[in-house]
Amino acid sequence: MRRLLGGATLAGLVAGLVMAFGIAPREATQGNVQRIMYLHVPSVWVAYLAFGVVLVASVVYLVRRDDRADRLAHASAEVGVLFTGLTIATGSIWGKPTWGTWWTWDARLTSVSILFVMYLGYLLLRGMVEDRERGARFAAVLGIVAAFNIPLVHFSVIWWRTLHQPPSLMKPGPGAMPGIIVAALLVNFAAFTLLYVYFVTRRTVVLGLEAEAEA
Amino acid sequence: MADNWSFVIAAYGLAVVVLAMYWRFLVRRERELDDAGVVRQQLRQAPGVSGHAQTEPGSRSPLP
Amino acid sequence: MxxxxxxxxxxxxxxxxxxxxxxxxxxxxxVYFVTPAELRAAPVPGKAYRLGGMVVPGSLKWEPRSLDLSFTLSDGTATVPVRHKGTPPDLFGEGRGAVLEGSWTADGYFKATLIMAKHSEEYKAPHDQSEAGYRELLKTLRGEGR
The missing domain is CATH 1.20.5 (Single alpha-helices involved in coiled-coils or other helix-helix interfaces)
Structure with a gap:
């Protein structure tokens, strides 16, 4: 089962790369540097998804006190932090040649940094409390509170003036992107989602083994 | 319009390195814990064989 | 411990x-940046601003040898003359959005120390020639969404 998931993920990632570099055209305004988007946007999607899962698993843990939900939240938060970091790094690398700066404190970049640091704090909190059950409870509360940042990050470009451009994909009306670019993005969305599932299942297993070893 | 291929390569290269490192961390940690689990189970099943604490390679918590 | x-x-x-x-x-x-109209309403010489708007087509002058750059920034209501020394980012150009860091001078122009190009959310294949609407870009510049 895991083999299958791993294989599908790998195939998806390869297909994503082929779409990003082979099929999708050179974007007219930005040139080839736009291809970073096929990495940047799916990464932030995985981050949203991961923190959404943290939210749900945290609620489930608080209601049922099931350790498996706690481990899922922990694993998902870790993967989410990984992909948030990747989003910020790739965005910065793209920003230097296109915007002319690695970084600026606009609402999108500020809110995504807050998101990143909050979940980093979440992971740290898990290690800080000695009593495991109490730690899990605190983490669950933080996992729910921190989720309020997700819409803040996403809509920051609409609610405030920013350097970062607004979303293209969910724009109503005539498409802001040619179909082929949308297709390349969607393939990468799928591949990254598989990668997320693969990472989280493996991390959850490892966390389970760790708990067993401690018991 | 400059294409800035070096930036594209930097972004994708970074992603590959980070994701591969995380994957390797997961694989290693799991193997390590699996080995430790097997050792613990063996110790539990045959306590007479190893009466004293053994430090097996890969065993995370040697018996007290 | x-x-x-x-x-x-x-x-x-x-x-x-x-x-x-x-x-x-x-x-x-x-308030990440102010618009030309907002700057015009209450300009304070020497004060640091972030100014956002569109580069007015036909206003851009670029001296590659001395790196002197000058253009007019507009938000559709008011315009501000801008001067800068240095190479602008790739995406900077006439009819495109830009966010500038700098200060208003007593001589009546904006002295930009950093030019950032604001990208629109429009992506185009090479053969697709339809220009992004000027009005649409102005809207995203003001952060009005859609």
């Missing part, structure tokens, strides 16, 4: 970073 101390230090660092970012967020990102 040592491990715990490390975690506590990490916690303090994270809390500090969060506080700083929320502070930076409230003071800087809430």
């Amino acid at each position: 040592n491990q715990k101390r490390k975690l506590i230090v990490g916690g303090i660092v994270i809390a500090g970073a969060l506080t700083y970012m929320i502070y930076a967020g409230v003071t800087q990102s809430a």
Whole structure:
């Protein structure tokens, strides 16, 4: 089962790369540097998804006190932090040649940094409390509170003036992107989602083994 | 319009390195814990064989 | 115990970073930039601003040897003359959005120290020649959404 998931993920990632570099055209305004988007946007999607899962698993843990939900939240938060970091790094690398700066404190970049640091704090909190059950409870509360940042990050470009451009994909009306670019993005969305599932299942297993070893 | 291929390569290269490192961390940690689990189970099943604490390679918590 | 101390230090660092970012967020990102009309309404010479708008087509002058750059920035209502020394980013150009860091001078122009190109959310295949609407871009510049 895991083999299958791993294989599908790998195939998806390869297909994503082929779409990003082979099929999708050179974007007219930005040139080839736009291809970073096929990495940047799916990464932030995985981050949203991961923190959404943290939210749900945290609620489930608080209601049922099931350790498996706690481990899922922990694993998902870790993967989410990984992909948030990747989003910020790739965005910065793209920003230097296109915007002319690695970084600026606009609402999108500020809110995504807050998101990143909050979940980093979440992971740290898990290690800080000695009593495991109490730690899990605190983490669950933080996992729910921190989720309020997700819409803040996403809509920051609409609610405030920013350097970062607004979303293209969910724009109503005539498409802001040619179909082929949308297709390349969607393939990468799928591949990254598989990668997320693969990472989280493996991390959850490892966390389970760790708990067993401690018991 | 400059294409800035070096930036594209930097972004994708970074992603590959980070994701591969995380994957390797997961694989290693799991193997390590699996080995430790097997050792613990063996110790539990045959306590007479190893009466004293053994430090097996890969065993995370040697018996007290 | 040592491990715990490390975690506590990490916690303090994270809390500090969060506080700083929320502070930076409230003071800087809430009004990330002012528009030419807003600057024109109450210009303070010497004060640092972030100014956002569109580069008026036909206004751009670029001296590659001396790196002197001058253009007019517009938000559709008011315009501001801008001068800068240096190479602008790739995406900077006439009819495109830009956010500038700099200050208003007593001589009646905006002295930009940093030019950032604002990208629109439009992506185009090479053969697709339809220009992004000027009005649409102005809207995203003002952050009015759609």
